[in-house]
Every structure is written in C-alpha cells, then in structure tokens.
Amino acid sequence: MMTTDSNPFISQPDDASAQSDASAGRPYAVHQPAGYPSRTDYPPYGQSSGQQYDQSYGSGNPYTNPYGQPSAQPTTRPPLWAPWYGINFGHAVARFLRKAFVFHGRASRGEYWWGMLFIMLLSFAVGFLTVAATDLAGIDIDSALSDNIANIASTVLQILIFIPDMSLSVRRLHDENLSGWWVLLPMVTTIMSAVATLVVLVTGSGDQAAQTMVIAMLVFFGSELLTILLSVILMILPSNPAGARFDRPPVTQ
Secondary structure, eight states: OOOTTTOTTSOOOOHHHHHHHHHTTOTTOOOOOTTSOOOOOOOOTTSOOOOOOOOOTTTTOTTOOOTTOOOOOOOSOOOTTSOOTTOOHHHHHHHHHHTTTOOSSOOOHHHHHHHHHHHHHHHHHHHHHHHHHHHHTTOOTTSHHHHHHHHHHHHHHHHHHHHHHHHHHHHHHHHTTOOGGGGGHHHHHHHHHHHHHHHHHHHSOGGGHHHHHHHHHHHHHHHHHHHHHHHHHHHHSOOOGGGGGGOOOOOOO
16 A cells, blocks of 8 residues: 555655744645645634735625615705705605795605695694684584584685695606696596586485485495595606706706
C-alpha cells in the first residue's frame, strides 16, 4: 500500500515551513504542490480576511427600504393649487376650507377622504349640539318641536357644505383625469330611483297595496345602493398624471 510519504503527487512540507505556519496561527495550512504559487495571506481560522466588497450597488434604489418600514414621505408642502399626496387630517381639513369654492385643479385621495371624514364628524357634532341645546332649553327631545329644530339644523349644514363638497369631488375626479361632470352621475341615479319608486306606487293595484309598497321599497333601496357604489368607485380610482391638464398654477411674470 502506498502511503502519503511515498506519494509523488503530494508535496511534503519541510520542518521550517511547518514551524512558520504553526507560529502564524495556521496549524492546518495547505501546501501547494511544486510549481504552483503558494498563498501565504490566508487569515487565521475563524477570522475575516478583511477584504472589503463594494456595497454601493443598489444603495440609491428607493425601494430597498427594510421590510415593514414605510418609505420616507416628502417633507416639502406642495402649493395650494397642486394635489397633496400623503396629506394628514389637519392639512386636509385646512385645504377643504380654503378651496371650498375652487373647482379647478386636483385633489388626492387623502384630501378627499379626510374631507369626507371631517364632514361626517361635523354632522355628528351639529346633531349632538342640537340635542343638547334643546334639552337645555327645556324642550322635550321626543317632541315635534325638537324634531323640527334638528331637521332645520341638519338642512342648514347640508346647504353650507354642498358647494365645498361638490368642489372637492370635482377636484378628485380631475386627479383621475376625468371630467368634473362625472360628479352628476350619482345624482342622476338618485333621481331615477325616485322616479321609478313613484311609478311603482302610482301603477300599483289597490288590491295589492302591500305588495306594491314592498316592490317600491326594493326599487328605492336598490337604486340608492347603486348610487353609493358609483360614488365610492368614482372617488377611489388611482391618480393619473395626465390630470395635470386641469391645474391652473399662478402665472409668474
């Protein structure tokens, strides 16, 4: 049997090189066969070689943020005539009030839905204050007078926010690169539901009054559901950069 001592293909280290490897912390150093360049720059076992690799590739990619951490939002505030993406509730309410009668330009989804939340909160606040005021005035909450006061307060609020709500919806449609006239589509379906309900009630037979009423209610609520669905779909569509054609930035001279 041939041993490693007699194997001509494995070079045997001399005593001097073995002692130098042991002193350098390389007890298991590999010796290259004769004719090959030897490597003497191997690090000790378990230590890094210290070679630095270029980590700059991809460092400028904005999509390399760690998992679960949102990308940085722009800190600059856009001008009033431009849409504000990533807006918060306070700034959205301020824009809603400042642009109450502005029908040109665009509004981001955040501007619209924060504005809708503000309208809902305002409606609840008006209703609560109306009930509290009638109670303090000594008026029975269940009386007809209390109901009339609540209806008047609600009607006044609806009149006050009608134009701001309409202008915000038009600007949201502009952000989707749609004409502002699309805002009339839910109104058309509401009118059609009222007409269809009236037709069912008028043409219904007197002998089947209960059945006619049920059909009229189904037609009315179905049409109202369609109106709500159309309104939500129109307002949740993504932004389209082509909607910039509706902007009217100030002209600088």
